[in-house]
Amino acid sequence: MANFYNDNPSLKHHLTHPLMRKIIELKERNYTDAEKYDYAPFNYDDAMDSYEKVLEIAGEISGDIVAPNAESVDHEGPHVVDGRVIYAEGTQKNLDALVKAGLMGISLPRRYNGLNFSLVPYIMAADMVSRADAGFVNIWGLQDCAETIYEFADEDQRQRYLPRVCAGETMAMDLTEPDAGSDLQAVMLKATPDEENGCWRLNGVKRFITNGDGNIALVLARSEDGTKDGRGLSMFIYDKNDGGVTVRRIENKMGIKGSPTCELVFKNAKAELCGSRKLGLIKYVMALMNGARLGIAAQSVGVSEAAYREALDYARDRRQFGKAIIEFPAVYEMLSVMKAKLDASRSLLYETTRFVDMYKTYEDIARERSLTPDERAEMKKYSRLADAFTPLVKGLGSEYCNQNAYDSVQIHGGSGFMKDYACERIYRDARITSIYEGTTQLQVVAAIRHVTTGTYLNQIKAYEQEAIADEYAPVREQLVALTEKYAAAVEKVTSTKDSEYLDFMARRLVEMAGNIIMSYLLLLDATRNNEFDASARVYFNMAKAEVAKHAEFIDSFDPSTIYLYRKA
Amino acid sequence: MSLNIIVLAKQVPDTRNVGKDAMKEDGTINRAALPAIFNPEDLNALEQALRLKDANPGSTITLLTMGLPRASEIIREAIYRGADTGIVLTDRTLGGADTLATSYSLAQAVKKFGNYDIILGGRQAIDGDTAQVGPQIAEKLGLPQVTYAEEILDLKDGKVTVKRRLESGVETVVAPLPCVVTVNGSAAECRPRNARRIQKYKYAVSPSEKEKLSDDLKAVVEKRPYLNLQEWSAAYVDADPQQIGLAGSPTKVKAIENVVFTAKESRTIENNDTELEDLVKELIANHTIG
Numbered sequence: 001m002a003n004f005y006n007d008n009p010s011l012k013h014h015l016t017h018p019l020m021r022k023i024i025e026l027k028e029r030n031y032t033d034a035e036k037y038d039y040a041p042f043n044y045d046d047a048m049d050s051y052e053k054v055l056e057i058a059g060e061i062s063g064d065i066v067a068p069n070a071e072s073v074d075h076e077g078p079h080v081v082d083g084r085v086i087y088a089e090g091t092q093k094n095l096d097a098l099v100k101a102g103l104m105g106i107s108l109p110r111r112y113n114g115l116n117f118s119l120v121p122y123i124m125a126a127d128m129v130s131r132a133d134a135g136f137v138n139i140w141g142l143q144d145c146a147e148t149i150y151e152f153a154d155e156d157q158r159q160r161y162l163p164r165v166c167a168g169e170t171m172a173m174d175l176t177e178p179d180a181g182s183d184l185q186a187v188m189l190k191a192t193p194d195e196e197n198g199c200w201r202l203n204g205v206k207r208f209i210t211n212g213d214g215n216i217a218l219v220l221a222r223s224e225d226g227t228k229d230g231r232g233l234s235m236f237i238y239d240k241n242d243g244g245v246t247v248r249r250i251e252n253k254m255g256i257k258g259s260p261t262c263e264l265v266f267k268n269a270k271a272e273l274c275g276s277r278k279l280g281l282i283k284y285v286m287a288l289m290n291g292a293r294l295g296i297a298a299q300s301v302g303v304s305e306a307a308y309r310e311a312l313d314y315a316r317d318r319r320q321f322g323k324a325i326i327e328f329p330a331v332y333e334m335l336s337v338m339k340a341k342l343d344a345s346r347s348l349l350y351e352t353t354r355f356v357d358m359y360k361t362y363e364d365i366a367r368e369r370s371l372t373p374d375e376r377a378e379m380k381k382y383s384r385l386a387d388a389f390t391p392l393v394k395g396l397g398s399e400y401c402n403q404n405a406y407d408s409v410q411i412h413g414g415s416g417f418m419k420d421y422a423c424e425r426i427y428r429d430a431r432i433t434s435i436y437e438g439t440t441q442l443q444v445v446a447a448i449r450h451v452t453t454g455t456y457l458n459q460i461k462a463y464e465q466e467a468i469a470d471e472y473a474p475v476r477e478q479l480v481a482l483t484e485k486y487a488a489a490v491e492k493v494t495s496t497k498d499s500e501y502l503d504f505m506a507r508r509l510v511e512m513a514g515n516i517i518m519s520y521l522l523l524l525d526a527t528r529n530n531e532f533d534a535s536a537r538v539y540f541n542m543a544k545a546e547v548a549k550h551a552e553f554i555d556s557f558d559p560s561t562i563y564l565y566r567k568a
Numbered sequence: 569m570s571l572n573i574i575v576l577a578k579q580v581p582d583t584r585n586v587g588k589d590a591m592k593e594d595g596t597i598n599r600a601a602l603p604a605i606f607n608p609e610d611l612n613a614l615e616q617a618l619r620l621k622d623a624n625p626g627s628t629i630t631l632l633t634m635g636l637p638r639a640s641e642i643i644r645e646a647i648y649r650g651a652d653t654g655i656v657l658t659d660r661t662l663g664g665a666d667t668l669a670t671s672y673s674l675a676q677a678v679k680k681f682g683n684y685d686i687i688l689g690g691r692q693a694i695d696g697d698t699a700q701v702g703p704q705i706a707e708k709l710g711l712p713q714v715t716y717a718e719e720i721l722d723l724k725d726g727k728v729t730v731k732r733r734l735e736s737g738v739e740t741v742v743a744p745l746p747c748v749v750t751v752n753g754s755a756a757e758c759r760p761r762n763a764r765r766i767q768k769y770k771y772a773v774s775p776s777e778k779e780k781l782s783d784d785l786k787a788v789v790e791k792r793p794y795l796n797l798q799e800w801s802a803a804y805v806d807a808d809p810q811q812i813g814l815a816g817s818p819t820k821v822k823a824i825e826n827v828v829f830t831a832k833e834s835r836t837i838e839n840n841d842t843e844l845e846d847l848v849k850e851l852i853a854n855h856t857i858g
């Protein structure tokens with residue numbers, strides 16, 4: 001009898017952020033759907049009440065069904081029979097419960113049977129489901145592929161596919177191939193037009209495809225004969241009902257074992273083009289990946305939460321030397337830092353989600369009418385912020401997730417190394433978060449341009465101007481000083497115009513920006529809700545030392561010594 | 569074939585999560601300390617009803633509950649999971665009812681309801697643990713009854729086939745419709761609340777709840793007929809005042825005592841006829857057995 005929404009008040013705190021009023025008003029077009037749909041809200045309070053009630057359902061399913069199944073799913077895993085994936089029994093039960101609860105197509109418009117929710121409650125549900133079972137969230141969370149169909153497919157395709165997703169059919173995004181991982185430009189799966197049948201035919205192999213046997217898949221394939229780069233790739237929709245794709249095997253992974261990672265063989269599989277030819281990688285995959293990265297950030301936060309809670313419970317129960325181990329400074333220091341990293345990454349997650357929500361909703365409104373100049377300016381602003389914050393939260397959030405999982409095992413001591421405690425599974429599950437949907441190193445590549453162009457610095461300056469509780473004024477003063485250190489480090493690295501030097505220092509610069517941003521976010525959280533006071537202060541103490549460390553390294557580094565590192 | 573299904577349900581204190589303050593000094597339940605929940609086996613019954621509805625499109629599920637006006641909470645809960653509507657049988661005169669008076673009152677409500685094909689309910693409620701109300705309703709309505717049901721296997725041609733979970737195994741029985749089926753806790757768990765239904769029905773209210781709404785919400789409820797739940801009184805179901813509430817309840821609570829088992833009360837009996845016989849005699853003498 002656990003409810004992962006009700007037992008975690010920080011979720012409600014983020015759900016009720018002041019910007020939500022505007023997001024929901026835009027998303028609901030001033031509540032005009034209330035006339036057409038009996039389940040549409042008629043004002044902000046009504047909408048927020050529905051968000052909460054629906055999150056309580058998601059929290060209950062996460063706590064009562066998904067979490068108790070996690071261990072058996074980890075042991076049993078999915079398997080392949082005659083080229084088809086059979087989920088572990090618990091996985092199927094989890095999915096059935098979420099489908100019956102109507103938690104599919106959460107953010108899709110009502111005309112396709114979606115709930116038309118803002119992304120914030122959707123990401124929040126993903127946060128809770130991930131806490132329950134990190135592997136399972138992949139299957140359920142692939143519903144965000146439907147966003148890509150909504151954004152780029154034609155109306156006929158939307159009407160054929162989106163209601164199916166809302167009714168519970170699962171999805172997959174088939175991008176990676178044996179020789180095209182991080183470098184998707186090398187995709188070789190061949191798409192040829194079948195003029196007789198008015199469709200396309202796909203041939204080739206895909207690898208590492210999560211939920212590869214899902215009902216509806218988005219497939220990146222080479223439609224332009226003779227091309228070798230990203231400009232020859234298009235996006236296709238494959239419907240499993242048409243056949244032509246078999247699962248050759250599933251990978252035997254370290255963690256997230258309930259999530260089937262498939263090798264797929266396409267043999268003349270029927271498919272239809274999604275959007276325009278040649279835009280597959282350069283436009284659609286980029287959009288798809290940004291959504292997926294936000295999903296992985298949510299997964300990271302959920303796993304972090306699970307890791308922290310397991311550690312906290314154990315440290316309270318476990319007695320050594322005559323007292324609970326949480327009484328020892330070495331242990332409570334670890335736990336408080338875990339909590340601070342958890343709260344910091346969650347604040348960054350929902351800040352990013354709001355940015356994405358704002359610009360995507362404006363984009364959607366622009367499909368119906370032209371935006372006013374003010375709206376257009378706001379859309380651009382949030383689009384840029386979303387672009388800057390997504391790699392930041394995916395990169396840093398997944399690293400914190402790994403650190404928390406590591407510390408959770410550490411707090412369990414020898415017991416944590418045994419299969420008897422959940423932290424062992426959490427530790428294995430956490431490991432993938434900093435790898436897939438772009439490694440942390442690739443997130444840094446995406447984030448660094450926002451260091452050099454000043455997106456982060458400008459946003460930090462904006463946070464500086466926000467009202468905070470008087471008691472945090474001294475912290476803000478120090479943050480202003482840290483920001484100067486950050487700006488000086490950026491100046492030192494960029495002034496040389498040496499791109500290798502910039503790439504070499506990129507991780508440090510991005511982390512500095514992230515540390516300062518998360519410090520500000522927690523100050524704002526603590527201003528609105530005193531429960532965040534400890535995390536805000538603990539995180540700031542850590543951030544200050546981290547920024548100083550990087551600043552010192554960059555300040556004292558002689559760029560001509562990079563060769564020492566290159567040799568390794 | 570579309571069915572008219574009645575699900576009997578009860579709002580009960582959550583006795584499964586009992587804390588230190590669950591009992592008052594005098595040994596009675598401290599209801600304020602226990603959240604009111606949907607009786608668990610009634611949820612199992614609701615799931616069986618929902619499966620019948622899935623298999624027979626056009627069917628209607630009506631939740632019938634007797635209790636305080638706030639029992640409409642479990643009607644909403646049932647509607648979020650797929651039930652269509654509900655009735656709260658509520659009246660001061662119904663208070664203090666034992667199983668006999670309760671089953672009489674509910675049977676009167678079922679008669680008032682009229683046209684139904686099957687009545688489902690949980691085996692028993694977690695507050696009283698009697699398992700008597702379902703069977704007594706069947707008796708009063710002159711209907712066949714199937715108890716300990718685990719799964720409704722089939723319903724067609726005016727007959728229902730039910731798998732029963734008994735202590736020593738399972739039994740499959742066929743009963744003619746209409747009949748009363750009480751469902752065991754081993755039956756399938758109830759499906760979750762549905763996100764769309766919760767948004768559609770969250771303002772569903774009984775007449776007494778409607779009175780307390782803001783004018784805006786009252787207008788919403790008036791515009792949407794499906795948001796109006798029913799409240800029935802004892803008089804409305806033509807209940808004989810002598811057969812309801814305390815007046816209609818032959819069960820009297822003589823005394824309530826707290827029994828606390830402690831390890832020091834344990835005794836070891838040697839495995840021989842004399843000692844065993846002495847023990848049996850002692851247990852008969854103090855009315856523990858016999």
